[in-house]
Amino acid sequence: MPEFINIPEAKEIPSGKGATVEVNGARIAVYNLAGTYFAMDDTCPHVGAPLGGGWVEGETVACPMHGWEFEIKTGRCITVPRCAVSSYPMRIENGEVQICID
């Protein structure tokens, strides 16, 4: 049964920005797109830069190190399609931002 976990620090992410958070020992990139939250693995598959610190433009984030672009909603890598990252369901429950990680 998938379990949702609170991410209290997600509420501090301004709209149109992302951040790196730690969930159960894993680094996760969380983005706030106009009040809807999305999450994917934080580690860029190129050489490991933190995607939570990337530049958000619309529904895309560019890696802060070399600029590979990823779709925030899916984790798909636009620059190198075989290099997608995993994305995770999120929800807001009782005012808490939550992520589902198996």
Ligand code: FES
């Ligand atoms: S580490 Fe992300 S594009 Fe190079």
